[in-house]
Every structure is written in structure tokens, then in C-alpha cells.
Amino acid sequence: MSNIPQNQFEYKDRSARQYFAMARQYGSYLQERDGWYQFLFTIPKEQRARFGGKRQIRKSLGTKDRRQAIIKLSPLVEQYTMLTQAADAGELTFERTKEAAGYLGFAYRPAQDFQTMAVQESVAMVSQALTARDLVAKPNAIERAALGGAVEIPELPVSKLYARFKEVDPGRVKNKTPEKARKAWKRYETKINEFVKVMGDLDCLKLTRRTVKEYRNKLIERVHNGEFKSAAANEHLEKMRTAWRVVMDHDYEDLNLTDPFDKVEGIDFKDGGKREDFTxxxxxxxxxxxxxxxxxxxxxxxxxxxxxxxxxxxxxxxxxxxxxxxxxxxxxxxxxxxxxxxxxxxxxxxxxxxxxxxxxxxxxxxxxxxxxxxxxxxxxxxxxxxxxxxxxxxxxxxxxxxxxxxxxxxxxxxxxxxxxxxxxxxxxxxxxxxxxxxxxxxxxxxxxxxxxxxx
Structure with a gap:
């Protein structure tokens, strides 16, 4: 980008400033041939064997517009930078395996998941893995595990759901006093612990709609027994639903888990009434x-x-x-x-x-x-x-x-x-x-x- 006389440009908006900043950053990765822009990545010498002896990676960006080229360039630079930094595999863990799948270009799914997938979905997943396999000639152990779906997703017991929920969603108590924040969190903790007490310490990733409906039925039974009113029962269900969705969306978005709370109705028998006033x-x-x-x-x-x-x-x-x-x-x-x-x-x-x-x-x-x-x-x-x-x-x-x-x-x-x-x-x-x-x-x-x- 250094050969562009920037003083000829008038730009005040943020997007333009970002554009020139990216242009300077990615200048060494961008080439122009016959008006078309290409991505050019030079592989470090000590890692060329990992890429089948290649010295450089060249990909067409499919555009003659420099701004569009730089936008398309960004994910490629990030991907190949991570590929070259991942030569040393390190410890085989789920998080590392999931990260490897990410920079290889697909969402990680363990092999056993393919047994329950629809045919169309499983073909799409296999196709993504095969495309990713072309990126490196000698994938490391973690990358092989990602390609083969060899690492099972570690379970998340419901007993640990509250702690994770509180960690990933601190904004839920934004602007509350310390005491009100404590009370707000306590309501979630109490309801989640109650789920464990009634249903057992199940794996959050394996909750099914049938399990949630069974829990709902148990809550309804407690309402009929006079243990609490339907509004309180519904709060038990709703707090659990919210915590599960927040954590799954934050930590397991790529897994496309089926929401076990979806289409499970709330509990409302119109038995709440109102608090009585003083005569x-x-x-x-x-x-x-x-x-x-x-x-x-x-x-x-x-x-x-x-x-x-x-x-x-x-x-x-x-x-x-x-x-x-x-x-x-x-x-x-x-x-x-x-x-x-x-x-x-x-x-x-x-x-x-x-x-x-x-x-x-x-x-x-x-x-x-x-x-x-x-x-x-x-x-x-x-x-x-x-x-x-x-x-x-x-x-x-x-x-x-x-x-x-x-x-x-x-x-x-x-x-x-x-x-x-x-x-x-x-x-x-x-x-x-x-x-x-x-x-x-x-x-x-x-x-x-x-x-x-x-x-």
C-alpha cells in the first residue's frame, strides 16, 4: 500500500480508515495480475514439508476492486497464519481440536454424531472435511483428530451450568447494586440446583425435549400438590431454559445442538392472583x-x-x-x-x-x-x-x-x-x-x- 499516494484520498468515515489500515497490514499478502487480485502467502522454510514442499500459497480473490480484495484477504491471512503456527500440535484436547477444525474451515463434530445426522447433513460435513484435508499435506495429530471426529465433546453436567452461565453472561446484572445482582444470580442458581435434585446431574449437551417435558410434568405435579403456584413452577423452567441457551450459544454454537426447550410450553394455570392490599x-x-x-x-x-x-x-x-x-x-x-x-x-x-x-x-x-x-x-x-x-x-x-x-x-x-x-x-x-x-x-x-x- 506504500506505493499509493494517500494524500490524494479524502476519507473521513471509519470504514475508509480501516481500509487503509488493513491495506498496510496485508500489503505483503496481496498481488495484482492482469488487474485481478490474488492472495499470496510465503510458507516459512522450516514448515514447507508440512505443506507438501510448497514455498508459497497463491489463491485468486476473484475481484479487481482493491477494497474488496482486502476484505476477502483478511480471513485467508488469519487461516494460514494459524496453520503455520500450528505445526507443533501440543496436547490433544477438545478445545484444541475444535480450534483446529475452525482454522481448517469447518465446524467440529465428533464421529458418533454422524450416526444420527440426516444423510444430506452428513454428506455436507464430510465434504467440508475433505476440502480442509487439501490445506496441509501432513496434518498434525490434533488436525487429524479434528478431520476424523476422534475427540468426544466433554460433558457439561447441569451442576456446573450455573457457574459457566454466570461467567459468560456478566452483563445480565449490569447496573444492579451488588445486593440485587446477588439476588438475581441466586434465583438462577437455586432453580438449576433444583433441576439436578429432581432429574439428576445430566449432561447439558445431551438434554432432550423428552427430558425437559418430563421435568415440566414434575413441576406441574408439585403445583397440583400445593407446593408452589404455577408462576413459581414456570420460573423453575424458564431460569433453566435461559442458562442452557446462553451457555450453549456461547460455548457450543458450532455444534448446532437441538434446543431441548424449544416448543416446550410454559406453565400458567392462572392461579397466581395478586398480593392482597391492606384494608x-x-x-x-x-x-x-x-x-x-x-x-x-x-x-x-x-x-x-x-x-x-x-x-x-x-x-x-x-x-x-x-x-x-x-x-x-x-x-x-x-x-x-x-x-x-x-x-x-x-x-x-x-x-x-x-x-x-x-x-x-x-x-x-x-x-x-x-x-x-x-x-x-x-x-x-x-x-x-x-x-x-x-x-x-x-x-x-x-x-x-x-x-x-x-x-x-x-x-x-x-x-x-x-x-x-x-x-x-x-x-x-x-x-x-x-x-x-x-x-x-x-x-x-x-x-x-x-x-x-x-x-
């Missing part, structure tokens, strides 16, 4: 129990704010001082990503919620947030401590405050868009108006109309 009598009894000297002030404030906003413990404990806005026409809290959390449950959850009644009084006492609970396990601590206050009244949880607000608003004259804005649910067309002063006033009015007078 007004229950809310009053709980509020009365908050007066006990055993209840710390931060927990009491969290109860009172949740009671009149429907916000969850997770949303409240991570608020910063900037999220508690008291010097505003409509005092409110901002539920949003901040220094304490990188994300919320979904894209609709960021919102401004007016503070009314006891919720406003509680926020005024804690304008800087809740340092006692603003920590990785904070929401769990709230749930555990809240249970000691709630359980003597009813068999519900702190989350029931959220459902209480929904029930109250549905039974008032509140518009759906106001309810959704307060709860963080999706509303078509709300985005452009969300959180402005006028709408905050409307949200405050909607809450006042929905809440009982003593709230």
Missing part, C-alpha cells in the same frame, strides 16, 4: 402499633410514607436528600436512579409522588433520607422488621401498601393516567407531561380524593 381497618391498626417505643423512628416514617404513596421499601430506603422535595408548592418525593441505585424495576417506575398527611409529616422529620436502611440489605431489613409489626394484625407484607393505594384510587374518581403516574405504571402519552408542576398538583388532588380523612 383501612388493618392500616389503622398497624398505624397504632407504630406508636410503640420499640419501633425506631426511621421505620415508622417508612411505614407512614408508604401508607400514603404506595412506594415500596426498595424505592424509599435509597432516596437521597435531593429526592425529598419539601420546599415546593406540592411537597413530593422523587423515585429515580441516583447515587444509591443505578436503576429501578422498569422504565416507568421513575416518578414524582406528592406527600400528603402523615407521609408529609414523616418526610419533614427525615429530610435527609433513611441512613439506617440505605445499605445493600436495607430493603430486606425493612421487610423483616415490618413483619413483626404487621403479622399480629394480618398475614400480609409491607408491599400491601402499594396495592392499598391502587384499590383506593380505583374506587375514587381518579383518572387512570393519574393512578399510573403515582404507581409508576405505563400510560400512553404521559411521558411528555410527567412530573411537571401542574401535573403534580393534579396528582396531589387525586391522592387527596382517594385517601381516607385520617390518613
Amino acid at each position: 383501612e381497618e388493618e392500616a389503622r391498626q398497624i398505624r397504632s402499633r407504630l406508636e410503640s417505643p420499640d419501633v425506631n423512628e426511621e421505620l415508622k416514617a417508612l411505614f407512614l410514607i408508604a401508607q400514603n404513596t404506595g412506594c415500596t421499601a426498595d424505592e424509599l430506603v435509597y432516596m437521597t436528600p435531593e429526592d425529598i422535595v419539601l420546599d415546593h408548592e406540592v411537597p413530593h418525593i422523587k423515585i429515580r436512579p441516583n447515587a444509591n441505585r443505578a436503576e429501578l424495576k422498569n422504565g416507568h417506575r421513575p416518578r414524582n409522588v406528592p406527600l400528603i398527611g402523615v407521609a408529609l409529616e414523616a418526610a419533614r422529620k427525615h429530610p435527609n433520607g433513611f441512613p439506617r436502611y440505605c445499605k445493600p440489605y436495607g430493603p430486606d431489613y425493612v421487610s423483616e422488621e415490618a413483619a413483626t409489626i404487621i403479622k399480629p394484625v394480618c398475614d400480609k407484607s409491607f408491599y400491601s401498601y402499594r396495592h392499598r393505594i391502587v384499590t383506593l384510587m380505583r374506587n375514587s374518581d381518579c383518572k387512570d393516567q393519574f393512578q399510573n403516574a403515582i404507581m409508576g405504571h405505563a400510560t400512553t402519552g404521559m411521558t411528555g407531561y410527567y412530573g411537571g408542576p401542574v401535573w403534580l398538583k393534579k396528582l396531589e388532588e387525586a391522592l387527596r380524593n382517594a385517601l381516607p380523612d385520617d390518613a
Whole structure:
């Protein structure tokens, strides 16, 4: 490429810069004859016997366009570079065998796989291997193993699936706090371990649709026995499905494995229902129990704010001082990503919620947030401590405050868009108006109309 006067070229786009960089890199591998470009590779002297005594490899690139020639050149340079570097075979392993098949130009399959292939597929595989055999006159031991399918694919027990899944898919918990990431991974680990407990430690590469259906039937049986609801059963199946697909796609893509989860239906008997909301009598009894000297002030404030906003413990404990806005026409809290959390449950959850009644009084006492609970396990601590206050009244949880607000608003004259804005649910067309002063006033009015007078 050095003979091309580059100052004659005007290029600003990245593809052009890449083109000239590749041209300089591959200049010694590119030849032009009668306007047609060819790939030229000089074999190192000490390796010529491996290539049948050849000094050079020459292949037509089938183009007169230099840019296209360089694009076609790249994989050939990579392939022959690897071929010359592979003269010393080294230890015979599956990974090395798979790598050898790759630079020889075909996807590795062990010999026993040919017995189960359709005739057309097996002929295509044999044809690829025969074409690859022409590349080197004296293939090394690993290359011979690759050509003959002599190495079996090492099994991947289901008991090792979780560790590999976590290793190859770290982005699954991107932007989550350490505690939320731990919980997210734990759900996968638990469900995969449960599969092993029920079905045995099978080889992931040999799972069949019949095996997965059998597991599904066992889960359904446990639903009928009242062990858990269908949503939980479906999660067992779904977590296993996701982990298997991610690992197989990452580590075994070339094997074209049959997906054993394909066309296996999920489990949904419409038995989930919803979490119960607090009745007004229950809310009053709980509020009365908050007066006990055993209840710390931060927990009491969290109860009172949740009671009149429907916000969850997770949303409240991570608020910063900037999220508690008291010097505003409509005092409110901002539920949003901040220094304490990188994300919320979904894209609709960021919102401004007016503070009314006891919720406003509680926020005024804690304008800087809740340092006692603003920590990785904070929401769990709230749930555990809240249970000691709630359980003597009813068999519900702190989350029931959220459902209480929904029930109250549905039974008032509140518009759906106001309810959704307060709860963080999706509303078509709300985005452009969300959180402005006028709408905050409307949200405050909607809450006042929905809440009982003593709230």
C-alpha cells in the first residue's frame, strides 16, 4: 500500500480508515495480475514439508476492486497464519481440536454424531472435511483428530451450568447494586440446583425435549400438590431454559445442538392472583402499633410514607436528600436512579409522588433520607422488621401498601393516567407531561380524593 499516494484520498468515515489500515497490514499478502487480485502467502522454510514442499500459497480473490480484495484477504491471512503456527500440535484436547477444525474451515463434530445426522447433513460435513484435508499435506495429530471426529465433546453436567452461565453472561446484572445482582444470580442458581435434585446431574449437551417435558410434568405435579403456584413452577423452567441457551450459544454454537426447550410450553394455570392490599381497618391498626417505643423512628416514617404513596421499601430506603422535595408548592418525593441505585424495576417506575398527611409529616422529620436502611440489605431489613409489626394484625407484607393505594384510587374518581403516574405504571402519552408542576398538583388532588380523612 506504500506505493499509493494517500494524500490524494479524502476519507473521513471509519470504514475508509480501516481500509487503509488493513491495506498496510496485508500489503505483503496481496498481488495484482492482469488487474485481478490474488492472495499470496510465503510458507516459512522450516514448515514447507508440512505443506507438501510448497514455498508459497497463491489463491485468486476473484475481484479487481482493491477494497474488496482486502476484505476477502483478511480471513485467508488469519487461516494460514494459524496453520503455520500450528505445526507443533501440543496436547490433544477438545478445545484444541475444535480450534483446529475452525482454522481448517469447518465446524467440529465428533464421529458418533454422524450416526444420527440426516444423510444430506452428513454428506455436507464430510465434504467440508475433505476440502480442509487439501490445506496441509501432513496434518498434525490434533488436525487429524479434528478431520476424523476422534475427540468426544466433554460433558457439561447441569451442576456446573450455573457457574459457566454466570461467567459468560456478566452483563445480565449490569447496573444492579451488588445486593440485587446477588439476588438475581441466586434465583438462577437455586432453580438449576433444583433441576439436578429432581432429574439428576445430566449432561447439558445431551438434554432432550423428552427430558425437559418430563421435568415440566414434575413441576406441574408439585403445583397440583400445593407446593408452589404455577408462576413459581414456570420460573423453575424458564431460569433453566435461559442458562442452557446462553451457555450453549456461547460455548457450543458450532455444534448446532437441538434446543431441548424449544416448543416446550410454559406453565400458567392462572392461579397466581395478586398480593392482597391492606384494608383501612388493618392500616389503622398497624398505624397504632407504630406508636410503640420499640419501633425506631426511621421505620415508622417508612411505614407512614408508604401508607400514603404506595412506594415500596426498595424505592424509599435509597432516596437521597435531593429526592425529598419539601420546599415546593406540592411537597413530593422523587423515585429515580441516583447515587444509591443505578436503576429501578422498569422504565416507568421513575416518578414524582406528592406527600400528603402523615407521609408529609414523616418526610419533614427525615429530610435527609433513611441512613439506617440505605445499605445493600436495607430493603430486606425493612421487610423483616415490618413483619413483626404487621403479622399480629394480618398475614400480609409491607408491599400491601402499594396495592392499598391502587384499590383506593380505583374506587375514587381518579383518572387512570393519574393512578399510573403515582404507581409508576405505563400510560400512553404521559411521558411528555410527567412530573411537571401542574401535573403534580393534579396528582396531589387525586391522592387527596382517594385517601381516607385520617390518613
